[in-house]
Amino acid sequence: MTLTVSLLDYGAGNVRSVRNAITSCGYSIIDITSPSQIDQADVIIFPGVGSYESAMTVLQTTGYDNALRAYLAADRPYLGICLGMQTLFESSTEYKDDQSSELPGLGVIPGHVIKFDETKRSVPHIGWNGTIAHQSSPAMKYIKDHNGDEVYFVHSYYAPITDANSKWVLTRTTYEGQEYISSVQKGNVCATQFHPEKSGKTGLNFLKGFLESVEDGTLSNTTPIAVNPTDHTELVKRVVVALDVRSNDNGDLVVTKGDQYDVREKDDDAVTGRGGVRNLGKPVSLAARYYDEGADEIAFLNITSFRQGVIEDMPMLQVLEEASKSIFVPLTVGGGIRSYTDPESGKVYSALEVASRYFRAGADKISIGSDAVYAAEDYYASGGKKTGETSLETISHRYGVQAVVVSIDPKRVYVASPECVDKKHTVVSLDESQAGPNGERYCWYQCTVKGGREAKDICAVSVAKASEALGAGEIMLNCIDMDGQCNGFDHALMTAVSTAVTIPVIASSGAGKESHFSDVFKATKVQAALAAGMFHRKEVEIGNVKKHMEASGIRARIV
Template sequence: NNSKLVVSLLDYGAGNVRSVRNAITSCGYTIIDITEPSQINDAQVIIFPGVGSYHSAMEVLQAKGYDAALREYLSKDRPYLGICLGMQTLFESSEESIGTENGGKAPSSLPGLGVIPGKVIKFDDSCRSVPHIGWNGTIAHQVSPAMKYMMSEDAAKPNAEVYFVHSYYAPITSENAPWVLTRTTYEGQEYISSVQKGNVVATQFHPEKSGKTGLNFIKGFLESVEDGTLSQTTPIPINPNMHTQLVKRVVVALDVRSNDDGDLVVTKGDQYDVREKDDEQPDVSTGRGGVRNLGKPVQLASRYYTEGADEIAFLNITSFRQGVIEDMPMLQVLEEASKCIFVPLTVGGGIRSYTDPESGRVYSALEVASRYFRAGADKVSIGSDAVHAAEDYIESGGKKTGLTSIETISQVYGVQAVVISIDPKRVYVSSPDDCIKHVVVPLDESQAGPNEERYCWYQCTVKGGREARDICAVSVAKAAEALGAGEIMLNCIDMDGQCNGFDHALMKAVSSAVSIPVIASSGAGNEAHFVNVFKETNVQAALAAGMFHRKEVEIRSVKKHMEENGIRARIIS
C-alpha cells in the first residue's frame, strides 16, 4: 500500500496502544501522534483507542484540552475511529464515571463527548461473568464500506468473531438506533458493538486484537476514508431473533526462561520441573539435566497465532530470581511478538514491586507492569504477589489498602488487564472435617489420593511451586476478585505436563466461587480434554502448553472437535 493517508493517533499515554500502532502499520499506513489540540483539526483521520477507565479518559481529554477540539471535529463529520473506550466516550455519560478511584465513595460524573444519545452501563454480573472477555460475533444493522472485508457472506449468520474486553456496554435505544452499525449478544444481553454515522465510526471490540478479521476492519475503514466512500452506508433489515455467542477460548502458554547457555527459550515442565530427566550429558556439578528447549518464544508464538490461538501467554518462570525491570529480553519478546501477533498477549512472572540491589531504587508493581504494557502486553498475570496480597487481605478482615499490585494496576489499566495465575497443589484429606480452614472438594474415584482419600484442598504455592502457603486456591481467587482482578489462570501442579486432562474438581470449585472468568490450565493432552472441561465446568477458556509445543495436537483440531461436540469456538479460515 503506497497510501498518502496519514493516521493521526490520539494516544494519551494511559496504556498499550502499541498493538493499534502495529495494526495500522501492518495495513500499510503511516501514523502521526496527536500531542496538542490544534493537531485535531488538521488531521485527515483520527483513531482514538481509549484505554483505562471512562473517568480517567475524560479527565485526560479535558486536562489536555482535547475534548472541545474533538467535539468540533466530530460535529463536522470528519473521519474518526474510536476503539473500546474510544467508542464509549462518544456517548453522553457512563456509570463507570462514578469514581472508583475514591473507593466508589465520591461520585464524579464527568460527561462524555455526547455525540451519541445514551448512557454506558455495567453488565449485570448476577447472571454472567463480568468483564465480557473474549471472542464474540457481530450482527450488522448497516452495510458499511468499513465492513467490506469482514461482513458475513451469509446474511443469516453473524460476522466472524472479534475480540472484546469490557465490563460496561452501550444499550440500544430508540434515540441511538440509527447509529448502530453492529450489535452483539452477551449471555442474553444485546448491546452496541459498533457505531457509524457518516464518517464517524467506533467499535466496542478491539480490531487490533481480532486477528485477520480485525485487520480487515481497519483496512476497510482506512481504504474507504482514502477513497471518500466511508459514509456510504445502507441500513439493512434487522432480525431480532439472530444472536451471537461468546465462544470458548483456546489459549497457549509459553513458559520462558534462559537455558544454561543464556538463551531465552520456551520450556515446559513436568509438574513444574523443566529439566530433562534422561539427559545424556547432565550438568557435572548438579547432576541435573539441561532446561528443556522447545523453541524460540516469538517464533513459536507467531506459529500459534497463525494456527488460530485465541490468546497467547508468555510466562517468565524464573522471575523470582531477578528483577524484571531489567529483564530486557522478555520486554523484547513482547515488542517483537506484538508486531506480528494480533490476538491478546498476556505476560506473567515477576509482576510485583522490586528494589534494584545496586541503586536501591524501588520500582512499584505498577511501574513494572507499565513497562510490559508499553512493550505490547494486553494483560499482566500476577502469581506469587497475588497470594501474598490475598493473605494480607484475609488477615485484615477484608480491608483494601489500595496499595497492592492487583489494586494499583487494575485502577490504571482496568480490571481486565489483571490476570491472577494460581499454582496450587493438592493436599489430600479423608474427610472435609479434617480441614476446616480451607475449601475442601470431593474427588471422584479416579482422582483419589495415595491412601484412597476422596477429598482434597488446593494449597497455593509461590515462586513457581517452590514454596507452599497456608491458603487455598478458592480463597486466593475470591480475595483477588475483591481486590480488582479481572480473570484467573488456574493451574494445577499435580496435573501439569501429565496429559491426563484438566483438574475438573478444582475448576468447578474456583469458577463457582467467583464471577470473573477462569482459564483452565495444566494437564491437557488431547482434543477431548478441552471438550470435557468446557462441558463439565464453567471455565471460559482452556490453556495448554506441552501438547502444542510437541506438535502432538493442533489448535485447529481442538477447535474442530469442540464444534463437533456443540461447543462454539473461533474457527479461522
C-alpha cells in the same frame, strides 16, 4: 498511500498493537501531542484500554476533550476503539466502586455506559464473539455480508441500544442474553467496542476497509439493513497457548516445559542426572506459529523472573515488541509483576510501573502470581479492607480490571473428611480416579508462591475471591498435581473456583489430547482452557482441538 493516521494515545494499555495493525495496512502514523493537532488531522484513531475515569481525566486535563468535540461535530473521520467508543456517549457508571455515580463523557452519542449484571453472567466479557449488522458500511467491505467472523472483546461495561441512539448502531452483539452496541457509525464517525487490532485477520480487514474508505471519501456511505431481532451471537470458548519462557544456560530466552515445574533434561549429566534447560523453541517464532494455527490468545510466562530484575529484563520486553508486530490476538505476560528495587541504583519501581513497561512493549494483559497470594492474605487479615495500594488495585484502576489476570498455582492437600480441615479452606470431593495415596476422597487446594517452591496457608478459592474483590478481571487456574501429566484438567478445582467468582476462569495444567478441552468446557463453567507442552511437541494441533470442540457442540473460533 498519502493518508496519515493521527493516533490519540492518552496513555492507555497496549497501544503498540494498534500501531502495528495500522502500519500492517500500509499507513503511516503521527502522534497527537497537543489539542491543536486534532483539527489538522486527516483521520483520528483513539484506542482505549483502561478505565473510563482515567481516559476522561486525561482528555480533560490536556484539553483534548473540547478539541475532540469540535472535530466530531464537524463530521471528521474518526475511529474509536473500546474506551474510544464508550467515551463518545453521555456518561459511564465506571467510576471507582460507586456504581450509583456517573462520569460525563464527550456527549456525542445519546445514552449511558453501564456495567454488565454479574449475577447473570461472568464479568468482564472477555473473548471472541460475533456481530450482527444494523447498517452496511464501507468500513466493512472486506467482511462477508457485513456480519463478520468472531472479533475480540474485553470489557465490563456496555452501551445499551435505545431509541435515541439506534441510528448510530453499526453492529450489535449478544453476551449471555444481553444485547448491546458493539460498533457505531454515523457519517464519518465510527467506533467499535471490540478490538480490531486483536481480532486476527477479521480485525485487520475492518481497519483496512475503514482507512481505505477514509482515503477515497466513501466512509459515510452507509445504508440501514433490515434487522431480525431474534438473531443472536454467542461467545466462543477460547483455546489459549502458554509459552513458559526462561533463559537457558547460555543466556538465551527459550520456550521450555517440564513436569511439576522441573524444566531441565533428566539424564545429560552423569553426576546430577539433570541436564540443560529443555528447549522447545524460540518465543517469537513459536508464538507466530500458534497465531497462524488459530490460537485465540497467547501467554508468555517468564518463569524465572521472581529471581531476576524485571525493569531491566529487556529480552522479555523485546519478545513482546517483536511478537506484537505480526501477532494480532491478545498477548498476556506473567512473571515478576510486583514492586521492585533496583539492586544497583536502589530505585524502587512500583508494580504499576512494571506493568506499564510490559503494556508499552505489547502486552494486552499482565498476569500476577505470588503477589496476588500475598495481597489475599493481607485482605483477609484486615477483615476484607482494600488499601488501594496492592498491585491488583493500582493496575486495574489505571488499565481496567480486564487487563489484570491472577495466576493461581495450588496443589492438593488430601484429607479423610472435610472435618479435618480448617473452616477457612474450601474442601472438594474427589471421584475414585482422583483419590489420594491412602484412598482419600477429599482435598483442599493449597496455594503456592515463588514458582511452586513455597506453600501458603490459604486455598485457591480464597485467593480467587480476594483477587476478584481487589481488581482482577480473570483467573488463570493451574494445578501442580496435574501439570505435565497429560491426564486432563482438574475438574474439581475448576468447578470450585469458577462457581465461587463471577470473573472468567482459564483452565490450565493437564491437557494431553483434544478431548480434554471439550471435557472441561462441558463439565465446568470455565470460559477458556490453556495448554503448552502438547502443542510445543506437536502431539496435538490447535485446529484439531477446535474441531473436536465443534463436534462436541462447543462453539470454537475456526480460522
